[in-house]
Amino acid sequence: MTSTQPPLIACIGGGNMASAILGGLLGQGLAAEQLTVVEPSEPARAALHQRHGLQAAPDALAVAPALAHADLVVWAVKPQAFRSAAEPVAPHVGAALHLSVAAGIPTGSIARWLSTGRIVRAMPNTPALIGQGISGLFARPEAGAADKALIERVMATTGRFLWVQTEAQLDAVTALSGSxxxxxxxxxxxxxxxxxxxxxxxxxxxxxxxxxxxxxxxxxxxxxxxxxxxxxxxxxxxxxxxxxxxxxxxxxxxxxxxxxxxxxxxxxxxxxxxxxxx
Missing domain, CATH: 1.10.3730.10 (ProC C-terminal domain-like)
Known part of the structure; x- marks a missing residue:
């Protein structure tokens, strides 16, 4: 990953897809110090440390200063847990760009929960775990060209990607490549x-x-x-x-x-x- 100013990235959730993204970022040269991870599950935190040498925090309060300065927040949580995860994190996040890889959560809901529309939603698939995935991406109007470029740099570490024009098209992406x-x-x-x-x-x-x-x-x-x-x-x-x-x-x-x-x-x-x- 090449940039004059490496981004500060926070990841909420530390499961398989988060691990794929984080591992890809580290593999492209992003320093561990640029990454903040929140994962409530102790076994998942241990797995992240074993695989990538990352120290994940159990909750948002433990890393509130890092969240406040994040350039990008990646939401890699289960769909049914998104809102409960967003509520304690939202007050600590500054003017970050948000990337959701949670299946099925529309960006309108995410925007309400986080009080921002600067959101990109991704639908990856499991070959991302070995860097051979493909993701469908949708950006809300509030996400600008620089935001989309950052998302492309992040998702390229997991494989290929393509942009769709409407969020409804992500349902087709889910059916075709996600599943x-x-x-x-x-x-x-x-x-x-x-x-x-x-x-x-x-x-x-x-x-x-x-x-x-x-x-x-x-x-x-x-x-x-x-x-x-x-x-x-x-x-x-x-x-x-x-x-x-x-x-x-x-x-x-x-x-x-x-x-x-x-x-x-x-x-x-x-x-x-x-x-x-x-």
Missing amino acids: GPAYVFFFLEAMTQAGEAMGLTAEQARDLALATFSGATELARRSDESPAELRARVTSQGGTTHAAITHLQQQQVGEHFIAALKAAQARAGELAAEFGKD
């Missing part, structure tokens, strides 16, 4: 089980499935062709792949998968309404 790793694991599980059922060992089936997913994904990333075109190229009429794809199409797997993502999108909207209540 997406679970879909991949679901298909990996099914492919592995199929391999075993056809006589392969569990290790062989797992290795073949993992390599197939990673290789096909990288091929698609490097290609200018659409997924449909790539699929057609390896689906010879009357061949083994054609037999499998035909069966999937007859079972309307594609339609069911689209419906599944739409269900996830709808649920994201429901959770936003539920967790964002005053």
Whole structure:
């Protein structure tokens, strides 16, 4: 991370996503002295210290001066705990920019709880834990160009990112990429089980499935062709792949998968309404 003046960053919450962000920042050269972490759970504090050498405080009062001078406050708390976490912290935070990675909490609610509109909301996914994630980002109008640049520097440590124009689009991001790793694991599980059922060992089936997913994904990333075109190229009429794809199409797997993502999108909207209540 390059900057003439390293930012002072406070992180409320010290779970897995917070650890990914904090570890990424440290890996990019930000000094531990620039970071303040509040985490009420003793085991989580111990894990942060073991992984990153960070000393997290049990509550906001213990680090009130640092919070007052923070340039950025990262909210990495569970959605249902956001408001209860925000209330004791808000009085101690100065004119900081706020980044929420809490799923489902609309920025309007966060703005009310923190009495500021300078907020960016992120929807990351679990590959961020190894620096291979992708995050959807939405900024309220009060967050300016410099604010967005700082957020990009922070989120780049966890992988890739993209900006959406409306906050409602984050529900689609949640359904597609936020929940997406679970879909991949679901298909990996099914492919592995199929391999075993056809006589392969569990290790062989797992290795073949993992390599197939990673290789096909990288091929698609490097290609200018659409997924449909790539699929057609390896689906010879009357061949083994054609037999499998035909069966999937007859079972309307594609339609069911689209419906599944739409269900996830709808649920994201429901959770936003539920967790964002005053």
